Amino acid sequence: MGKESAIIKEQQLQEGDDQMESLLTKIDLAKEDMTAVEKKIADYILSHSTLIPNMTTKELAQKTDVSEASIVRFARVVGIDSFKAFKLALVKDLAVTETTLTDFNVLQQKDTPYDSFQKVIHVNKAAIEACAEAMDKRELEHAVDLFARASRVIFYGVGGSSTAAIDAQYKFTKLGYAATTSPDFHYMLSLIPHLGKSDVFVAISTSGRTKDVLELVRFAKKKRVPVIAITNLDKSPLYREADVRLCTPNVESDFRIASIASRMTQLTIIDTLYMGLLHRKGEGLIDRYAEARDEMVKLRR
Secondary structure, eight states, X not given: OOHHHHHHHHHHHHHHHHHHTSHHHHHHHHGGGSOHHHHHHHHHHHHSTTTGGGOOHHHHHHHHTSOHHHHHHHHHHTTOSOHHHHHHHHHHIIIIIITOOSSGGGGGOOOOHHHHHHHHHHHHHHHHHHHHHHOOHHHHHXXXXXXXXXXXXXXXXXXXXHHHHHHHHHHHHHTTOEEEOOSOHHHHHHHGGGOOTTSEEXXXXXXXXXXXXXXXXXXXXXXXXXXXXXXESSOOHHHHHOSEEEEEOOOSOXXXXXXXXXXXXXXXXXXXXXXXXXXXXXXXXXXXXHHHHHHHHHHHO
16 A cells, blocks of 8 residues: 555544544434434434524424523533533534545546536635524624734734634734734844834744744734734644633534635634724725825826
8 A cells, every 4th residue: 555545544544533423413313312302403403403593592492392491501511611611613524524625535526627626615614604693792802902902913823824814914904003914933032122012923823832823923922912813723732821812613523635615714804803993093095095006007007
């Protein structure tokens, strides 16, 4: 067996274990020991799994003709503390297990380009919709308050997260901020001593465990610079270190051949911050945007 085949085989075995532990499989296996009410909820979820992430407790209770309390108890029966957390786990199940866009498993699929197009749309749509469940409204408002007071902003991400950092730098520069990002760790390290208490350091990491990101975060905190984290909802080191946590849903496995769904969630948060600050800064920005656009139009002639 060649090296690549061995890797693929090992990955397939791992995926088999993961699927046995998936939420939908767990529900199906647990049905035998459930009460009549719980079985009714389980049957509906298994038959309409793609609808559940967009439903409230009340809506699911109405569809299954049970009480809202029964929905909450059902989540606990399958080992999840709340219905909100249940929906996040289900989104991960649907985005990772069913569509198989990540890991070496994708190499075993005989998809046409259009099949892949449809899968990418499904994964990205599910990931973006899951952002609403992962986001804490108070944390988002706190982040916008910090940005409103800041003059300098640093964004930092490694690998796939660097894409979001570059996009953020571009957008916040248009808002009038001295916004900076770079893949060069030592360059970024040299910028932090120039930040003040009213500036902002934004750390972007899907896992929340990237060493370079954590080192810069800890240095920024030593300088008493507010740290905003864009990271998964998991209680990672970055989650614990940050002053403000803008959480993304966990929509990808740790091993992936591309940051597809996670990148979409990060960009969604960046766009949200951009729009929040655009409203805060008011109409004065529109005149500056128009001025820049007039110059661009002249250059096209």
